[in-house]
Amino acid sequence: MKKFLITILIVLLAVGSAFIFYNRKGNPNHYEKDTTPTFYFHGWSGTASSTNNMIVYAEKHSGAKKVFKATVDPSGNVKLDGSWDEDIDKPIIQVVLEDNKNGDFETLGAWYANVIQEVNKVHHFEEYNTVSHSMSNSILQYMLLDNTGESNFPKMKKEVFIAAPINGVIGMNDEPNQNKLDENGKPEIITPNYQYFMDNVNRFPKNQIEILNIYGNLEDGSNSDGSVTAEAAKSLKYLADQYALSYKEEEFKGGMAQHSLLHHNSKVDKAINSFLWQNSENGAQ
DSSP states (O other), X not given: OHHHHHHHHHHHHHHHHHHHHIIIIIOTTOOXXXXXXXXXXXOTTOOTHHHHHHHHHHHHHHOOEEEEEEEEOTTSOEEEEEOOOTTOSSEEEEEEESSTTXXXXXXXXXXXHHHHHHHHHHSOOSEEEEEEETHHHHHHHHHHHHHTTOTTSOEEEEEEEESOOTTOXXXXXXXXXXXXXXXXXXXXXXXXHHHHHXXXXXXXXXXXXXXEEEEEEOSSSSOBSSSSBHHHHHTHHHHHTTTOXXXXXXXXXXXXXXXXTGGGOHHHHHHHHHHHSTTOOXXXX
């Protein structure tokens, strides 16, 4: 009888352990909780539709929740629509610029800082993540340069670059297959924007930000997404190696790697979710 009871106890322990493991790893409805807010920024001429798909994917596959839509008017004033409850997991703030064709990166950087500060007034946080497409990547770099070291400004934790024209735009100051990177990732041709970042690289927060750099390749011979060459996007590595906590880049190929389609690409969405919220992706497509 005693031997029988011991056997039953072992079986129950095994079943219980399997149940716990399933709920932690295998249950598609289980997500690792993360209260760090993530701000989604659109690019040149972008609107809410530019980031809607990525946000919906994050909500469906990683248990995230959009808490605010932050609209920035042409004077830099911020209007927040929504609410952020205490128990929200993976809160998302969608940022929309009404003046979406403004090319003054320094001014726009100040506006992005306004967004983060306004949200922080409503719901305090110490760290935040960003997901940015195209032009907004450069704007965020200007914001970082102007706010690093400010004691009352939250610290950026993770930064996702998508189709980042850090060192040029095709038809403006870059052409396909024109630039080259040396063994350290430093580009041969340097734009004024990139030069500014090089000159001020020591002002970026040191060993703080984890970076994921996503870029596209249409595989049409241009080695680009149609607007940004791979070399222009990959030029980020030379800068990031001098200040970032970690750096990773991922190339996406084919028709859905076109500049304005990268933020409508579910493979890109999955890579973003995995980077921001490790172990939270439930595997569905």
